Amino acid sequence: MPIPSDFDLPALQLKHPDAFYQRLLFAHFKIINLTPTAPVLIFSFCLILFISLGSAVLGHMLSTAFSIHDPKMAFNLGVLIILPLIYCYVWYAHYQTRFSSKSAVQRLQIQLYLLGGFTLILAINFKYLQTDVLNLISLCGLFFSLFLCVFTELFYKPESSAIERVKLQKLRQLAFWSYQQSLKQTEHQTYYCTLHLQAMQEEQKLSVSIKSSFKDFIDNSE
Numbered sequence: 595m596p597i598p599s600d601f602d603l604p605a606l607q608l609k610h611p612d613a614f615y616q617r618l619l620f621a622h623f624k625i626i627n628l629t630p631t632a633p634v635l636i637f638s639f640c641l642i643l644f645i646s647l648g649s650a651v652l653g654h655m656l657s658t659a660f661s662i663h664d665p666k667m668a669f670n671l672g673v674l675i676i677l678p679l680i681y682c683y684v685w686y687a688h689y690q691t692r693f694s695s696k697s698a699v700q701r702l703q704i705q706l707y708l709l710g711g712f713t714l715i716l717a718i719n720f721k722y723l724q725t726d727v728l729n730l731i732s733l734c735g736l737f738f739s740l741f742l743c744v745f746t747e748l749f750y751k752p753e754s755s756a757i758e759r760v761k762l763q764k765l766r767q768l769a770f771w772s773y774q775q776s777l778k779q780t781e782h783q784t785y786y787c788t789l790h791l792q793a794m795q796e797e798q799k800l801s802v803s804i805k806s807s808f809k810d811f812i813d814n815s816e
Contacts, residue, residue, distance in 0.1 A: 601792045603761065606768060613771035614764055619687035620698055621747040621766075624759045634746060641745070642737050645680075649673040670720045670729060677713045680740070684709060687744055694770035696794065697801045698747070705743035712736050747805075754804035762800050769793035 607614060623634045653665075653672030662668045688702035712732050719728045742748070750759065769790055776786035 601796055603764065603768075603796075606789075607764070610768070610771070613768045616767040616771045618690055618694065618763070618766055618770065619683060620691060620702060620744055621695075621763075623746040624750055624762075625746055625748050626750045626752055626754070637745065638737070638741055641740065645676060645733075645737070648676050652676060666726070667720070667724070670716070670724075673729075673733070674713070674716055674720060677709065677716070677736075680736075681706070681709050681713070684740075684744055690770050693773040693790070694766040694794070694797070695801070696798050697805070701743045705739055708735070708739045708743070749806045751804055751806055758800065758804050762797065762804070765793050765797040765800060769797055 623637070625634065649669055649672035651672070652675050653662075653668035653670070656662060656671050656675070657665070657668035662671070684702065684705050688699070688706060691698040691702050712735060715728065715732050719725060719732070772786045772790040772793060776783050776790060779786060
């Protein structure tokens with residue numbers, strides 16, 4: 595397979611259609627500055643509902659299995675069990691960013707640290723303190739950090755177009771897919787490695803051009 599000399603995304607979409615069915619677990623919603631949209635708010639509500647109901651169901655199952663008669667303790671235990679599942683999701687999302695988006699890697703790494711911290715706090719609270727306030731603060735922090743670090747991507751410039759934001763997502767899909775192919779198809783490894791590097795470079799250039807840094811956002815707001 596010939597090594598691509600230049601980068602032509604439309605041609606690559608025709609050549610490798612499977613790449614653009616690649617499911618990425620991060621940055622589902624691209625938000626201009628800090629203005630959320632209705633789908634983002636609905637998704638956030640569903641996320642909170644899902645984690646809360648999941649914790650309640652797990653807590654009920656555990657209370658039945660281990661004869662835990664305190665509903666609050668059962669719910670807290672359910673939260674502790676569901677947190678590792680969330681950690682696995684974020685860990686894989688972080689793995690994807692390493693090979694698809696340089697700008698998102700640090701954000702997902704911060705989320706992994708936060709998840710570890712929340713898990714430790716909730717475990718200590720479950721074992722020794724049993725305070726509702728600490729649970730509430732930790733869960734609010736968990737939801738807020740998941741929203742900011744994983745599921746949304748902030749600070750897109752107002753002048754950035756929807757086409758550019760879609761293109762950014764396509765570049766990320768192509769970058770991660772080509773990385774995976776470089777591991778699977780050893781006979782064409784050089785081709786896919788080159789394609790991966792090109793997609794990563796294009797993603798980085800486009801990301802810089804259509805997104806503001808936090809500092810730039812603050813400066814423009816003043």
